[in-house]
Structures are given as structure tokens and as C-alpha cells.
Amino acid sequence: MVAPPDNDVLWARGLHYSYDGSPALAGVSIGVREGEVLAVTGPRGAGKTTLLKCLSGQLVPEAGEVWFNSAPVHTLSRAARERLRRERFGWIDSAPHLVPELTGWENAALPLLARGTGHRAARQAAAEWLERLDVGDCARKRPGALTRAQCQRIAIARALACEPTVVLADDPAAPLHSNDRAQVLRTLTTAARSHQITVVLAAPDDETAALADRAVGLADGRRSGAIPAPDAPDGEGRAACSVSA
Numbered sequence: 001m002v003a004p005p006d007n008d009v010l011w012a013r014g015l016h017y018s019y020d021g022s023p024a025l026a027g028v029s030i031g032v033r034e035g036e037v038l039a040v041t042g043p044r045g046a047g048k049t050t051l052l053k054c055l056s057g058q059l060v061p062e063a064g065e066v067w068f069n070s071a072p073v074h075t076l077s078r079a080a081r082e083r084l085r086r087e088r089f090g091w092i093d094s095a096p097h098l099v100p101e102l103t104g105w106e107n108a109a110l111p112l113l114a115r116g117t118g119h120r121a122a123r124q125a126a127a128e129w130l131e132r133l134d135v136g137d138c139a140r141k142r143p144g145a146l147t148r149a150q151c152q153r154i155a156i157a158r159a160l161a162c163e164p165t166v167v168l169a170d171d172p173a174a175p176l177h178s179n180d181r182a183q184v185l186r187t188l189t190t191a192a193r194s195h196q197i198t199v200v201l202a203a204p205d206d207e208t209a210a211l212a213d214r215a216v217g218l219a220d221g222r223r224s225g226a227i228p229a230p231d232a233p234d235g236e237g238r239a240a241c242s243v244s245a
């Protein structure tokens, strides 16, 4: 095993993963620098979700290595990977997956409570993140009384409230109306940057990728060619990244 570069908080080399014999990742290597927002772009089925799941320890690659903060993830036991995910990673899915019986703040506080944070402190942290994400008025409401966009903001608050080292966001604006998409994505990237949280963002479109500092492409489970850098407005946006399989 070769240790990753020092400034990569998350680093993977030669990842292979198949579903029932069909390859989803075929030798992907990637490095994520501390504090950056990295977009993983590519069409449907390119392997973005599978890559994020391998990086976060949800899936174990059939071949290849994943390192977090210079420690191997791919060799950890299931229990150790679960602990790592609970303590250091946040996950945002393309659907909010809130618990319908719980209120907004209770949903946002769940990962903190799972970590053993006291009820009062968890409630306070959840409430602060709901405010930051402009859904403070949803704290006492249940998901059934909220819009999809409000629920997705609560899901983002849930991922950020325990201030993880890395957030993996799998097309987090997918279910939203186009008016809400840009706003929700911008809120996520701004909040992460202001708290030095590294983000890996599966981005199916240019609009999403443009909010990242850097973008890498996937196609058919492999790294695809160099992505041109668009004009980055207001210091936001991505840089070109020359990539190889």
C-alpha cells in the first residue's frame, strides 16, 4: 500500500466495484483536498453514486484502496467503517429520507444523538443549522407538513449539524424544482465552506458542478477526459482538472 498525499483528506486508487458481475467502477483513482468542494460529474449510470459509497465506506471495493486522513478505510471492519461514517462523514442523498414521525429539529439532530451528544446540545446545534439553512421555522413541524425543498434543507442540516470532516452529497438537488435547486446547492456549498467542511458532490449537470472548486468526470465507471473550466462568478466555481483512468 502507498500512503496518500498529505493534503488529500480522502484519497482512492484503482477502485473496482461490480453489481452482480456488471462493473460500475473500473479502476477509478481520485484525491479530495482538505476543505475543497469537489464535483464528480457524469451521465446517469456513470458510477458517481457507487464512487461516493466506496469513498464513504458504505461499499467495500473489490479492488483498490480508500484512505481517509492517511489511514486506510478499505481494510477496516464493518463496525469500524460504521463508526467512521457516524463520526467523520455526512451523507446527503438525492431524497431527504426524513423520519416522518419526527419534527424538523429531531430529524436534524439524529446523527448527533447517535453519536451520544446530549439532548439539549443536539437540539441547539440542530436548531442553529436549520436557521442557517433558512428552515428555522420548520423546526417544530413534521415532514408531512413541509415542502420537498424544506425537507431537503433539513436533510442538509442533518448532515452538517455534527460538523463532519467530509460530506458526500449524491445529487442533493435532484428532487427539487429548478428555482429551488440553485438556492439549495448554493446554501450547501456556502455553509460547508464557512465551516471548512470538505464536500464531494455527485453532479449530473453543469449547473451543479459549477458550484464546486474542482470537477472530475466519470463515464462508464472510469475517469473521463479533462473538463473545461467555465468562467467562475464571484470566486465560486470549479477549475479544470486533467484526469486519467
Ligand SMILES: Nc1ncnc2c1ncn2[C@@H]1O[C@H](COP(=O)(O)OP(=O)(O)OP(=O)(O)O)[C@@H](O)[C@H]1O
Residues within 6 Å of the ligand: 019, 020, 023, 024, 042, 043, 044, 045, 046, 047, 048, 049, 050, 051, 202, 204
Ligand atoms: N444496487 C444496484 N444493483 C445493480 N446495479 C446497480 C446498482 N446500483 C447501481 N447499479 C449500476 O451500476 C452502474 C453505476 O450506477 P451509479 O448509480 O453508481 O451511477 P450514477 O452515475 O450515480 O448514476 P445516476 O446519476 O443515475 O445516479 C449503473 O450501470 C447502474 O445501473
